[in-house]
Amino acid sequence: MASSSASSQEETILRAIVVSSSITWSGLPISGEDRQTAFSVLADFAKYPGRIQLCLKWLQEGPVILVQGNDCTVSTKLYACELLADFLKHQYSKLSEAERLELRRSALTAARMEAPKLRTDSSVLSNKLASLLAALVVRDFPQRWTTCIEDLFFMWSADQPQMGNKMCLEVFKLVAEDCTDSDFNAKVRTLHCCHSYTYRKRNSTRDTWYLPINHQLLFLKTRNLCYDPLRL
Secondary structure (H helix, E strand, O other), rough: HHHHHHHHHHEEEEEEEHHHHEEEEEOEOOOOOOOOOOOHHHHHOOOOOOHHHHHHHHOOOOOOOOEEEEEOOHHHHHHHOOOOHHHHHHHHHHOHHHHHHHHHHHHHHHHHHHHHHHOOOOOHHHHHHHHHHHHHHHHHOOOOOOHHHHHHHHHOOOOHHHHHHHHHHHHHHHHHHOOOOOOOOOHHHHHHHHHHHHHHHHHHHOOOOOOHHHHHHHHHHHHHHHHHHHHO
């Protein structure tokens, strides 16, 4: 019975996500009243203690999330990314190592599913996932997330590793942009570690797909170092 109730509550939340961000539901126009109800449901969910676990579950689901026959995959994962991004800013430091690992794995799983679709209308979701991964890199690499670079490079496809290059570059670009804030010196170290790893990897592999990544990181690191007047 508890499982049935939880499933019903999740379906209500998924429906609210779609209704709040769409024009129609099951082919019919969405009324103002239905939209306000959806906003109210989501406002309550944003305060729910178990929201993070549910967001991680949604990120790992796919390729399609259905609610009452409607595809709500992109809207649900976008909403999950928004809640997780807010959580990272205010409560991430309270997580245990196991919880941090689960969050990283969920984000990487979602990114791996999304990487082949970068040229489709789901690119908005790809950018959100890249932003989420960049935020995790800044917070956890290299001390807590020692396998960060390997995870970003190899989680996409064993047969076609170049598939995730575009998202990798987007992640590193966002990390570089983040280096210009008040915690500049600490975050430049993160970018320096990323570049150093790819440089070593380039010299130990025949895979030429590392070269554009390495060159881009060198450019980003050099560009951001120029923002610090003490380094000029």
